[in-house]
Amino acid sequence: MAEQAQYEELARQLTAIGAVKRDMGRILPPDCPGGSAAVLTLLGRYGEMRMSRLAELLSVDMSVTSRHVAHVADRGWIERSPDPADKRSRILRLTAAGHEQLDELSRRTSRLLADRLSDWSDDEVGQLTRLMTRLRESFGDCRTAAPHRPPHPHSYATELTTRTPV
Amino acid sequence: MAEQAQYEELARQLTAIGAVKRDMGRILPPDCPGGSAAVLTLLGRYGEMRMSRLAELLSVDMSVTSRHVAHVADRGWIERSPDPADKRSRILRLTAAGHEQLDELSRRTSRLLADRLSDWSDDEVGQLTRLMTRLRESFGDCRTAAPHRPPHPHSYATELTTRTPV
């Protein structure tokens, strides 16, 4: 449990980190803005999935997800096949072109980070990544979940595998 | 120096942290969006300054700064007095109402963070804040500065006091 001044400082740094994110955004290919890149990254990491699952991983409303997905589908980077188990749903999957685009994204972001963090040790990068991951977990899925009381201890534990590894 | 996979993971977490920022944004007062809050916070922390300095601290273009400043000025939270040293400039300063608004912002963000990070130790919060601050520094002022070569070693060191403590 920390003091108020510490929280204010953390809040300030959370705001300031926006500059880093904007800098990362500037190196993206012209027709692949941040939203598209996030879709490709998550599909590359977790494999095929439905819209609802992707929206959960992105932590945005499904309407937003729908737009991003339409964008990458228009460019042939993913395919949307019908879900045999539920005709309302569609299965999203990277195409070969999508994998190539994702490789290009990885190269660009890794190159930028390697340049900017050239004086960071392997361990420091790992520490920051770990703490940011934990921060994300501590905030949980704040869009849909009740402010602070999980439905049941059981389903909560079950959901964790679904909602933590973003 | 870290490996590519580590950079990709860090990039992923930088993207994911957006959910935390959006969550913080949701608790702001209706007429005080994030941009306004950032202006008030920086004026509260560093005292009166000119537009150009504020734009630098915000790490955004001055045109963006101008809009945010106009918003908070319209609400009486800051005053813009002419700069006697340069008639093109204006000095920005928090008003009493601005200080009150800033206090309200601090209360809200601290309350949210205290709730979400209730199981974090004081030290862990400090570690994350420190690493995020350093990350911000490592990216430097990427908008205006040359990609990787500071003008002169001398002026670089001088500027650090101005541009680091964001």
Next chain:
DNA sequence: TATTGTTATACTCTATAACTATA
């Protein structure tokens, strides 16, 4: 001429609400 700041325009991201198709 160069710089400070403002305004107009355009683009990205997000959320809410209305709508459809299916469960």
Next chain:
DNA sequence: TATAGTTATAGAGTATAACAATA
């Protein structure tokens, strides 16, 4: 009735470019 997904609309943030006033 409820859920999966789409689309329309609106609001916030940002960057570029054109502009005015001053250095």
